[in-house]
Amino acid sequence: xxxxxxxxxxxxxxxxxxxxxxxxxxxxxxxxxxxxxxxxxxxxxxxxxxxxxxxxxxxxxxxxxxxxxxxxxxxxxxxxxxxxxxxxxxxxxxxxxxxxxxxxxxxxxxxxxxxxxxxxxxxxxxxxxxxxxxxxxxxxxxxxxxxxxxxxxxxxxxxxxxxxxxxxxxxxxxxxxxxxxxxxxxxxxxxxxxxxxxxxxxxxxxxxxxxxxx
Numbered sequence: 001x002x003x004x005x006x007x008x009x010x011x012x013x014x015x016x017x018x019x020x021x022x023x024x025x026x027x028x029x030x031x032x033x034x035x036x037x038x039x040x041x042x043x044x045x046x047x048x049x050x051x052x053x054x055x056x057x058x059x060x061x062x063x064x065x066x067x068x069x070x071x072x073x074x075x076x077x078x079x080x081x082x083x084x085x086x087x088x089x090x091x092x093x094x095x096x097x098x099x100x101x102x103x104x105x106x107x108x109x110x111x112x113x114x115x116x117x118x119x120x121x122x123x124x125x126x127x128x129x130x131x132x133x134x135x136x137x138x139x140x141x142x143x144x145x146x147x148x149x150x151x152x153x154x155x156x157x158x159x160x161x162x163x164x165x166x167x168x169x170x171x172x173x174x175x176x177x178x179x180x181x182x183x184x185x186x187x188x189x190x191x192x193x194x195x196x197x198x199x200x201x202x203x204x205x206x207x208x209x210x211x212x213x214x
Contacts, residue, residue, distance in 0.1 A: 004058070007074075010095050012088045014077025019092065020045050020066045022054050028063040029214040030129070031096055032106040033089075035113020037135075038145075039072045039079050046073070049110045049134070049192060056201040062208070063103065067092055069116070082116055082147070089120035093128070104129035104212040108204060111135045111167065111191065118150040130211035131156040132204050135191050137167035138175045149175050157207040158182070159200055161189040 004023040009016050034057070036050045037043030045051070045066035054064035069085045070077035077084060097105065107128045109117035114136035121131050133156055137147040142165065152158070158176075160169050162185050172183065184203060186196040193200045208214075 009074075010091055012077070012091050014070055014080075014084055014088070016074065016076045017088050017091060018068045018074035020068075022058045022064040022066070024058050024061045024063065026061065028100070028103060029061040030104040030106060030208065030212050031063040031065060031100055032057050032108050032208065033065045033067065033092060033096065033117070035067065035089075035107070035109035035117050036069065036072075037111035037113060039069050039112070041143075043112060044068060044072045049197065050113070052197050053108060053110070053201050053204060056198075056205055057108075057208075060205050061214075062106075063100070065092075065096065069113075082112070082119065085116045086119040086123070089116055090123060093120070093124065104214065106130040106132065106208050106212065108132040109134065109136070111137065115147050115150060118152060118156070121153060121156075122151060127153070130208050132159070132207060133157070134159045134193070134200065134204075135161065135164060135167050136172060138171045141167055141171075152176065152179070152181055154181070155211065156181070157184070157204070157211075159184045159186065159193075159203060161185075161191055161193055161196070162187045163189060164191045166191040
């Protein structure tokens with residue numbers, strides 16, 4: 001994957017936003033922005049979950065774009081508890097759409113990245129072609145942080161571990177109960193989809209193909 005890797009720096013509200021682009025071998029069928037987990041807990045574009053997702057997506061012909069949120073891996077600014085990161089995501093999307101206007105756009109967020117992307121998706125004038133939210137936290141989580149519940153678009157694809165210890169499944173289901181929004185649950189796995197990550201990545205890819213027709 002390294003031979004087709006590009007670093008792209010954007011000007012954001014807090015300074016430089018650094019993106020890692022993993023290009024497929026041929027013409028890309030779409031572009032997927034892959035969001036990483038909580039920076040204050042060590043989350044970065046190099047985390048195993050976004051890295052694995054990018055590898056699978058690139059292998060299937062997608063341009064996989066892994067942004068570094070504020071204060072991480074070359075991006076400037078300080079962690080802003082999701083507010084600044086949501087604003088930065090809008091900058092990323094605008095830049096990618098300008099650079100690749102013909103490609104469908106998918107937002108694939110994991111953990112904190114899922115929460116940020118759900119917030120960003122709600123602000124887009126032109127919706128993303130697909131939205132995937134993996135292990136999205138809702139409300140007060142066990143480590144004490146609070147993630148304000150975010151409206152989930154009807155077409156969003158949600159994946160969650162049954163035994164998620166960082167973003168409990170019960171909280172997500174309670175949030176989605178009124179809308180009866182479906183969630184794909186992987187039995188017996190944790191927040192990081194341990195033992196199920198390849199299957200989860202394949203499920204994400206299948207959803208993107210169905211949502212974008214590529």
